[in-house]
Amino acid sequence: MLNDLRAQVLDANLELVRRGLVLYTFGNVSGIDRQTGYVVIKPSGIPYESMQAEHMVITDLDGNIVEGNLRPSSDLATHLLLYREFPSIGGVVHTHSEYATAWAQAGRSIPAYGTTHADYFYGPVPVTDELTLDDIGSDYVHNTGLAIVRCFRNLNPDAVPAVLVAGHAPFCWGKTPADAAHNAVVLESVARMAFYTATLNPECKGVSQALLDRHYFRKHGAHATYGQKG
Amino acid sequence: MLNDLRAQVLDANLELVRRGLVLYTFGNVSGIDRQTGYVVIKPSGIPYESMQAEHMVITDLDGNIVEGNLRPSSDLATHLLLYREFPSIGGVVHTHSEYATAWAQAGRSIPAYGTTHADYFYGPVPVTDELTLDDIGSDYVHNTGLAIVRCFRNLNPDAVPAVLVAGHAPFCWGKTPADAAHNAVVLESVARMAFYTATLNPECKGVSQALLDRHYFRKHGAHATYGQKG
Amino acid sequence: MLNDLRAQVLDANLELVRRGLVLYTFGNVSGIDRQTGYVVIKPSGIPYESMQAEHMVITDLDGNIVEGNLRPSSDLATHLLLYREFPSIGGVVHTHSEYATAWAQAGRSIPAYGTTHADYFYGPVPVTDELTLDDIGSDYVHNTGLAIVRCFRNLNPDAVPAVLVAGHAPFCWGKTPADAAHNAVVLESVARMAFYTATLNPECKGVSQALLDRHYFRKHGAHATYGQKG
């Protein structure tokens, strides 16, 4: 079932390994088939080295397992909530990539310090509020998703396809699992450069709205000029 | 003798190389067979490239060589004390991995800044007191172990399987040599992220007790939910 | 057409990959044939892994495509202006290499902190003024080039073959595409060391004029003593 999506999810998981974003079994990628509403996700705690497409777990949007013998990623409930609340997305990635995680641990949004950021994220990459005792004590993984959704009340998840969960780590998304993984890789580079920038110039104001617009719409929307024509 | 444990200790030593934790002949791993009380440890100053299982040295818990023609690691006496004092552990790792060592040199415990930390270490990774002139002048390697043990008077070594020896470097442990090496690799990543976090937010308070509990017990104990069922 | 230059431009693009200066399709290199005034440049948004010499796009100095089916790099207009204004250069490189980009984002020139810098850059690597709303709103890529040219009103581009575009990233150049790429690689190393230096000693004054002269002219000009005789 959903063999093409399984392969996409596997490959996006392996892209995290190729790019050095994950250690051991850390991290997870999922993809959704919007027609059936089924989600394909990495199993929990399986080494990347031996991971195969058939190890992927398929669930419905309520987390019921549809196919697969392994436990799904322990972050499944966060992925599912993002798919339910952000209807345009097709893939979700969670990593503990080190610089993005450091910004999350520091409780700081990543400012749009430059055009690399603006090419991908139309404004700061926000950090969620800290989870409350109640959030943590009850359905924690689901509540992590709720904290993300609250953080995007006034933000467009298509324009800012990443978030930092306070004290935890980033979640990214995209049109496809590959797109979500690509955003996770770029986020880590952006987070690294932002770390250096904040050290070199703690007062740095970041790019102007005009430059943010110019670069973001260079790569996105009907008037994009980057890359080859469709 | 103890061929399986020899192979485990060799492989855990090589894991340190694969993960970039050791330079030249730095670092050492040991494992214990609790039935015989024999300890298998890396020889001193032998290049990792040519290291074989038969080079491992076997000693008893008092450091008497039981099998092997090479000198054991010069840190043997610290390993032995940890095995005697922490009866639940099966492997010990010592590295000079660069970020963890920097925290040790700075004389600072690594705070539990985020969930990556909390997944492995149930509280800060503590730093020992500095060794006294007497400690250094007499049985230094043994006294290094005593400083670690004093540091854990009120800590559970199973819940915090790592320590920073002040002015020196980390020691880690685990149920097996592989587990101890895994903890050493994660400690270095945690130390790196903590360095970035402390730079981005010197006032960072770290995770709440609730979040520490939630993540630690997600991976440990009877109610663990991470990974596949035993 | 210009097959040798195509090969040079391809190889200089791949040198950026080999040296870790580019992520995904970021970055671009061009070269000019001064006899025809034709410029060979990387196509936009094509993966480096599959890039071939025949993918390179040839334009004239006004940006009219002379040969090639792919869109040229979206930074073409900046390259063209540099070729028109700096008549001695034969290659241009643009990357978002992370440390040089951080200095650009921070709005800081890279001071000549040491002899590595002085061997390549005869004075600080300057940062441009920020682009104005008008610059960004009209012919942005061309105006990026104008900001660079203004920055070099009183500087010799042969003596300082690199610039940081404020809020964006570096451009480098050289006698050939290979030379420009070499300068981009060294710039990133210099930017990295300058970051560490500024952290270790925020008051660092950098090298004296005499040391700058000594090292720069060791590698450049009629009295160069480095390397083998022509």
Place this chain on the structure above:
Amino acid sequence: MLNDLRAQVLDANLELVRRGLVLYTFGNVSGIDRQTGYVVIKPSGIPYESMQAEHMVITDLDGNIVEGNLRPSSDLATHLLLYREFPSIGGVVHTHSEYATAWAQAGRSIPAYGTTHADYFYGPVPVTDELTLDDIGSDYVHNTGLAIVRCFRNLNPDAVPAVLVAGHAPFCWGKTPADAAHNAVVLESVARMAFYTATLNPECKGVSQALLDRHYFRKHGAHATYGQKG
């Protein structure tokens, strides 16, 4: 002539490449045959990829070329002075390795912050005074050597086998070319950890004299306990 030493010098040069200490043609290693007083040194500006033992240049202690068709390293005069002034050394290495160079650029000695440092360097790795206008304007490379020698007036070069030339980069030495290269690699790791340590704890006092003694003499001198018996 001196084929064994040629091979040793080549291999020590390549060790710098393997350990990531040099970029392009940066860096150079030499070795001395104390019986003849001949020095074997890397040629200037030759790519490491194609370097062969026969490319090495042999000079006497006054810099007269004894064998070889290529120009010797442009740093030859510094190497020669070190061999003349430090009669116990057999190899010299110069790199622009990035962290050690940053300390040199910052004009700061590297404090003995921990036992990794103490295992190799019996006290801080000192930084020279800045070269004067006269030093730079006349026989600059020789004067660089004189600055190093002045820095060691009250230091034993066998106990501290490295120096930072202010505003420039490190020189290291050792009993053999391999030993000097080994010291250069460890110096870079020590410099990196010291950078992190100084950031985490700007007031860090470093190891006590007792700990410095304990570690240094663990690896050096008649009572060394590290490694296998001769």
